[in-house]
Every structure is written in structure tokens, then in C-alpha cells.
Amino acid sequence: MKKNVLVIGGGGREHAIVHALSKSAQVGKLYCIPGNAGIAALAECHGEIKATDIDGITAFVVAHKDIALTVVAPDDPLAMGLVDKLEAQGCRAFGPRANAAIIESSKVFSKNLMKKYGIATAAYEVFDSYEQAKAYLEKCAYPVVLKADGLALGKGVLICNDKPEAEAGLKEIMLDRAFGEAGAKIVIEEFLRGFEVSVLAFTDGKTLLPMVSSQDHKRALDGDKGLNTGGMGTFSPQEKFTPAMQKEAYEKIFLPTIRAMEKEGRTFKGVLYFGLMVTDKGIKVLEYNARFGDPETQVILPRLKTDLLEVFDACIDGTLDKITLDWDARPAVCVVAASGGYPLHYEKGKPISFGKIDDGVLVFHAGTARNDNGEIVTSGGRVLGVTALGNTLSEAKKTAYENVRKISFDGMFYRSDIGKDF
Numbered sequence: 001m002k003k004n005v006l007v008i009g010g011g012g013r014e015h016a017i018v019h020a021l022s023k024s025a026q027v028g029k030l031y032c033i034p035g036n037a038g039i040a041a042l043a044e045c046h047g048e049i050k051a052t053d054i055d056g057i058t059a060f061v062v063a064h065k066d067i068a069l070t071v072v073a074p075d076d077p078l079a080m081g082l083v084d085k086l087e088a089q090g091c092r093a094f095g096p097r098a099n100a101a102i103i104e105s106s107k108v109f110s111k112n113l114m115k116k117y118g119i120a121t122a123a124y125e126v127f128d129s130y131e132q133a134k135a136y137l138e139k140c141a142y143p144v145v146l147k148a149d150g151l152a153l154g155k156g157v158l159i160c161n162d163k164p165e166a167e168a169g170l171k172e173i174m175l176d177r178a179f180g181e182a183g184a185k186i187v188i189e190e191f192l193r194g195f196e197v198s199v200l201a202f203t204d205g206k207t208l209l210p211m212v213s214s215q216d217h218k219r220a221l222d223g224d225k226g227l228n229t230g231g232m233g234t235f236s237p238q239e240k241f242t243p244a245m246q247k248e249a250y251e252k253i254f255l256p257t258i259r260a261m262e263k264e265g266r267t268f269k270g271v272l273y274f275g276l277m278v279t280d281k282g283i284k285v286l287e288y289n290a291r292f293g294d295p296e297t298q299v300i301l302p303r304l305k306t307d308l309l310e311v312f313d314a315c316i317d318g319t320l321d322k323i324t325l326d327w328d329a330r331p332a333v334c335v336v337a338a339s340g341g342y343p344l345h346y347e348k349g350k351p352i353s354f355g356k357i358d359d360g361v362l363v364f365h366a367g368t369a370r371n372d373n374g375e376i377v378t379s380g381g382r383v384l385g386v387t388a389l390g391n392t393l394s395e396a397k398k399t400a401y402e403n404v405r406k407i408s409f410d411g412m413f414y415r416s417d418i419g420k421d422f
Contacts, residue, residue: 002028003068003309006061007043008051008082010034012336012366012385013294014073018042019362020301020308021071027309031067033057037376038365038384047369052076058085069094071312075151078270078290079105094312096290100261100268104290107147107187117260119253120284122277124189130174133186137166143191148173150182157228157287159191194279195421196286197238198296199249201274202311203258205267207320209311210246210254212303212327213238214296215421220343222417229343230382233335233418235393236299240421241278249276249283257288269315298364298385299332333396333419334387335404339367340411342381347411350378355406361399362387363407378409393419 005027007018015038021027022042035045049056051074061067072082072095081098095101102109114121122145127133137144146169148156156179160166173183201210214236220226253274261268273289273296292300301308305326314320339346349371357363364387367380386404390396397419404414 006031009073015364037368149185152179204320
């Protein structure tokens, strides 16, 4: 009996999830709320409902009794308790409950959790007073990192090279509220040196299965310059992350984290994202996310050979110890095509021209819609993610860029150095 599945969200991550589910022999009809123009080729989209409309989504699922599973992909509805609300209605849902999603929705919570349970992270202080935070900047070592406490679309982290820059960043977060109420509290932490790696992991609250490693490029411009974005591209694997490092991370960070959450009465089921920095003093946690990363998912799920629905079910049912993840050995590279002006002001509604994309190359839609003429147009800052696999990282990178160049829209830009190690 095939299962009908609803995916919540409308970005590149959700397109990658829908694409992976569409390959499952166990999946019947796919739904998506709100979806986008690319997802609409695989799923019935309901753009009239927002991903943050918890009551609207719950009513939709209750009314559609054919939906066997709802996959909650974005951070906001997880933090708002969508999984809790669906479960209260007797509906099956994938993702952490709100009391576990706090590991992402509050930087203060996650930092304090790591301190309490001895999980390595950067030294830090927490402030809810602008004046006290500003006074603390007088005695900081620079560079220093400022983090808005709450959810900020992946943009609430500022790396400040000196005191004037830090004071300007502090004002932006706490006084100007550039990230809204996410900036009511702030974490000021030491700047870590080393190389970054992202590891996503499936967990049922007891067993944890890490996925293949990846690395995101957050800055808008080549050379890791410019403003922080939600991610301009990514590659998998991060080849410097050795098996010995993976073992260290699993034993000292991954398992201790899910055990800590269970001890706190916040059992985590779903996907837990570990943003790591490998330093000369060991591996440290930069951040946690309570869901699939974006755009990391766009290079990870195309490499997953195991049936994704089976993994989701095992996470919910507590049977993840019966699952073995099987991976395509080929590296993958994803290049994001963004709207001119992103991550600040950008225009929407620009028609997108697609050339003939090579077989095997995936174009994940992140910010697209159809206009009244039926054309696919831009509707977000990050518009498309072009993912290619190759026998080597350089081959995957070459193919991804060859195909990005076949796509165009007014104002489109992309980084030319995705896959390069900084």
C-alpha cells in the first residue's frame, strides 16, 4: 500500500526532499505546502497556505485523510509546534516537537546545553541588555562573533573584525532589530579558526545515523566576501573531514547531544544538523539546526540511495537501529543562482530562461513561481540550485557550472568558486 506524503516548505531543500521521496516505491501522491514552480512538477502544491500557518496546515491534513505522513522541513513551523499540533490530531509527522526544536530556535539554549553537558563549543557570553553587551565588547579579543538568539533565516550571525564593526553589529541586532525579536538576546562568542564542515544526522532520539559531510558557502561573493546569506552553494563531501574526525565528532558531539536532549526531557526525533569547526584544539560546534540544512540537502539527498520514506518512518517509530544508510560514492556540487541585490533588496517576477540541462543534473527550485502567462519567474532571493554529481569534486563542479550558465534571468548572479576550500 503506497503512502501519500505532504512536505511543508517551498524552497530548494523541500524540492530536494520531494525529489528524493518521488523515487521511493512506497510513496504514492505527493503534496506540498506552499511549494514552488519546480516542486509543482512532482507534487500537488497549495500555495494559498503559508508554511507558518499552523492551523491552516493542520486543518488541511485533517481534511485530507489520504495523507499518511507530513514532513515538516523549515525551522519556523517546527519552532511554532506544527509537529505537536499534528500529533495531537492523531496525524503522523516527521520532525522534532517544539520543545526539541528549541536547540535551533534559541542560540542561548543550545550554548547553555553544550556548557552543561561538556560538548565542545566556542567560549561565549549571553546578554539581554544592549548596554552590558556594548561594555563587554570593550574587553573582547577580535575577531568576535555576534549571534541573534532566535531564528533569522540563517542570517543572524555576524563576524566582526574590530570593535567599531562589532558595535555597529550589536546596534543592528539589538536596537535596530534587523532580525526582529530574534535579537532581543544576543550571544557574543569567540571566533574559531579552522575549517568548517556540516554534518546532518537522522535520529529517533536514541540512535543517530550521520549523513555524508558537506560544506556550505554563506557569503554572497567570491572569496567568501560580502554579506551572509542563507547559502550560495555547497559541496559534499568535505574531504578534509577524515574518518578519525568523523569518529571523534560522533563520540564527543553527536551522541552526547541527543543524550543531553533526552535527559532534558526534550527527546529529538528528526534531522539534527551539526555545524562544526575543526580547530587545532579539536572539533567544536558552531551551531545546531533542527532540520535539513539548505542548500546542503541539495547535495546530500541526491547521494542517498536508501529509501527516504523508510528512514523517516524509522525515525518516528524508534527503529533507526534497523536502518543502514547507503550512499553514492560520487561527490556533488550545488551552485545557487540568486536574484540581483540578494541578501538585501531584490526584485521578483523576472522570467527565467532554461537551456537544455544535461542528463543527471538536478535543478532545484528555491524561489520560483508561475506568472499569469504560465512563465516560471523569480519569487525569492535564492532562486535555483543546480546540483551535479561527478567522479571527482572538480568534475562535479565543472558540470554544475556548465549547467548554471544555461540558465538566465534579469539580475541573476552566482558565486564562481563553490567547491573551493577556504
